[in-house]
Amino acid sequence: MAVLRRTLVLASALTGLASTQTIKQNGRVVAADETTVPVAAEKIQSELVLTDSVLAQLGSQELSNVTLFDFADNVEATENNKRSLFTGCKTFPGDKLWPLQIVWKVFDLVTGGALIKTVPVGAVCYTNNEHYDADKCQDILDHWTESATHANDPTSIMSPLFQGKTCMPQNGDDGTCELGGFPSYAVNISTVAQIQLAINFARNTNIRLIVKNTGHDFLGKSAGAGALSIWTHNLKSIDFIENYKGFDYSGPAMKLGAGVEVGELYAAADKYGVSAVGGECKGVGVTGGYIQGGGHSPLSSIYGMGADQVLSIDIVLPNGRFITADETHHSDIFWAVRGGGGATFGVVTSMTVKVHPKSVCSGLTFFVTSGNDSLANVTTEAFIAGLEAYWRRFPDYAPVEGHYGYSSVYPRFDGLPGYTWQFHPWLAPNTKLTDFKTTVAPLLAEWKEVGFTVEPEFFEYDNFLTPWKEHFPVEAVANADLRTGSRLIPAKNWEDPALLNQTFAVLEDVMQGSALIMYNIVGKKQQGIDNAVNPAWRDNLFYVIVGSAWMDDSTPAEIEAANKAITDITLAKLRSVTKGAGSYLNEADIAEPNFQQAFWGTNYDRLLKIKKEVDPWDTFWAPTAVGSEGWYITRQEPWLPTQNGRLCRK
Ligand SMILES: Cc1cc2nc3c(=O)[nH]c(=O)nc-3n(C[C@H](O)[C@H](O)[C@H](O)COP(=O)(O)OP(=O)(O)OC[C@H]3O[C@@H](n4cnc5c(N)ncnc54)[C@H](O)[C@@H]3O)c2cc1C
Ligand SMILES: *[C@@H]1O[C@H](CO)[C@@H](O)[C@H](O)[C@H]1NC(C)=O
Ligand SMILES: *[C@@H]1O[C@H](CO)[C@@H](O)[C@H](O)[C@H]1NC(C)=O
Ligand SMILES: *[C@@H]1O[C@H](CO)[C@@H](O)[C@H](O)[C@H]1NC(C)=O
Ligand SMILES: *[C@@H]1O[C@H](CO)[C@@H](O)[C@H](O)[C@H]1NC(C)=O
Ligand SMILES: CC(=O)N[C@H]1CO[C@H](CO)[C@@H](O)[C@@H]1O
Secondary structure (H helix, E strand, O other), rough: OOOOOOOEEEEHHOOOOOOOEEEEEEEEEEEOOOOOOOOOOOOEOOOOOHHHHHHHHOOOOOOOOHHHHHOOOHHHHHHHHHHHHHOEEEEEOOOOOOOOHHHHHHHHHOOOEEEEEOHHHHHHEEEEEOOHHHHHHHHHHOOOOOOOHHHOOOOOOOOHHHOOOOOHHHHHOOOOOOOOOOOOOEEOOOHHHHHHHHHHHHHHHHEEEEOOOOOOOOOEEEEEEEEEEEOOOOOOOEEEEEEEEEEOEEEEEEEEOOOOOHHHHHHHHHOOOOOOOOOOOOOOEHHHHHHOOOOOOOOOOHOHHHHHHHEEEEEOOOOOOOOEEEEOOOHHHHHHOOOOOOOOOOEEEEEEOOOOEEEOOEEEOEEEEOOOOOOOOOOHHHHHHHHHHHHHOOOHHHHHHOOOOEEEEEEEOOOOOOOOEEEEEEEEOEEEEEEEEHHHHHHHHHHHHOOOOOOOOOEEHHHHHHHHEEEEHOOOOOOOOOOEEEEEEEEHHOOOOHHHHHHHHHHHHHOOOOEEEEOOOOOOOOOOOOOOOOOOOEEEEEEEEEEEEEOOOOOOHHHHHHHHHHHHHHHHHHHHHOOOOOOOOOHHHOOOOOHHHHHHHHHHHHHHHHHHOOOOOOOOOOOOOHHHHHHEEEEEOOOOOOOOEEEEEE
């Protein structure tokens, strides 16, 4: 047992001598270092876990500061819990109650040296910053739009807009690098115990707590000024279970650590001769925000959402306790975490998910430009007719054939009148190419008729990994001049010709000013599975992501207008033809009105009840998360809610 056998007190906190990094041990003042402050963990099965016996040995009754690591159900922690329950705001750097340096030092020591003081990823580009490094800066600039640049950094996120853009590497020559919405500290997690220590510490000191895995979140949910961050990126374990036996499933499964990314999952699944449900983008964290937010996949129209695959969840709750939740244990937590959203019910350390037989995949790709110039393949008139012919047939594809149609329409990049339409691809999982061609033949015939003369490239493979590698795009991230949002367009829009006509009119209107990232996909309801996934996914036919962009040199008025446009114009139009449907919380507009309904529909009330039960302290908070409505961030433009401010109760 790697536990502290001597008593521990933070002497400088008691005496006010913040600079002397000492602790009191058996009544004597000694230096706080690795020899006097051992790692607080006990080995249980394969995990290093924080237990009551470890805590008991960390402190003794006469010592008060060890209670900073107490579980919420410990009597000693009651005073701290009260403090966090009744304070108006989370404690912020500079506040009287912000932990002294020595406390952070001891926190670092009990976590085994895992605490990282935040240096913004862009700091190396600021000539007036102590971290300035021309080579490292060039490297960051060269790889800025790649997800790994941000995933591998303890605190960087891929939507810098919501951090406040306070240390953009592009501005290093004449700006000042500030922390902005980055957390103050991050814990580089390798054990369950470190997560427990971080949660207990943040709850007991009333500090804002955030969780960052890869930093893909589009709404800034993995950032937060003045926060302590739990950085789960390095939890990379993957175990294949050939014959998992669960409540009502037996078959192949995989147990995935919280840091496993989609590309790592797909490669491992292929190695073990199975296919797994994950997102389309390589770097997204599987059991982090993706599954917890629902998770749409190229395989969703057959096997359902990412969250529908989950058999068991290992999670540290807001009270600091480590539990396993499944259909028969902690079933409320099990229900809520599958679709209720990240950073809300605790920190997931791993999940066990179903995997499926490896099987044939076919599909097509194309790239078409419309217009009346020599670069165009088709006239814009034929283009629109071709697009409508495709949309009209959506009911034949995702819900019936299990297809995943992933394509984008953009106004032409060269500014000439017209559009481009790119398939990234149209994927038909578990389908032979001959069958796929039969299914799409009527559409291709109609395309010819209306003058939409394209030559798609078809493909077929005996597995999912290869087409995913060959035909899916590498997506650029970290655009700081862009707001995005999404809408789920339900099957019922296809049942009413007038509504379908209106829907097409809205889409054609929207696409004049925005890209349409289009998915013909349904989160197919799986027999016997009930979870918190947005019910709107179950009757979806057309999932669309839209955006509103501006330029680096746009005026403040233009930037404000573009930010408001996504909510009040673009998405308002889409909402007007999809009343009662929803939006996907992981790819949503941060200012989505009535987000509770839009992200969770009828599941919201139960989610909020569970949130209040497991986290009465609001230890976990993230913008638009379940229960987030009771708090706000100070110093915000109402049209741009960033994480660059203090978190306070309303
Ligand atoms: C380029 C790109 C492509 C995408 N493609 C898809 C797609 O195909 N399908 C799809 O469904 N989504 C997709 N997404 C959206 C993606 O699912 C979300 O951004 C998701 O939140 C990413 O999760 P993460 O853990 O990687 O990111 P992070 O930003 O690190 O975390 C996201 C949220 O989850 C919380 N969180 C992370 N880990 C944990 C944990 N272990 N326990 C508790 N909370 C945690 C964070 O606090 C945050 O609130 C895409 C996003 C991008 C940027
Ligand atoms: C985080 O911890 C891992 C070990 O789990 C280590 O390999 C890595 O270098 C650490 N990263 C940082 C930034 O400290
Ligand atoms: C192309 O179409 C645009 C309007 O859509 C028109 O202004 C322009 O004159 C046309 N050019 C040619 C070469 O026909
Ligand atoms: C469109 O035209 C370009 C060249 O002008 C060509 O490379 C491309 O294959 C065409 N697209 C289709 C789908 O026919
Ligand atoms: C909607 O219907 C009207 C009348 O039939 C037609 O003129 C119009 O082109 C249709 N619009 C769309 C987008 O289909
Ligand atoms: C950071 C913290 O909670 N420090 C406390 C340590 O214990 C002494 C004595 O009880 C308190 O005065 C400090 O506030």
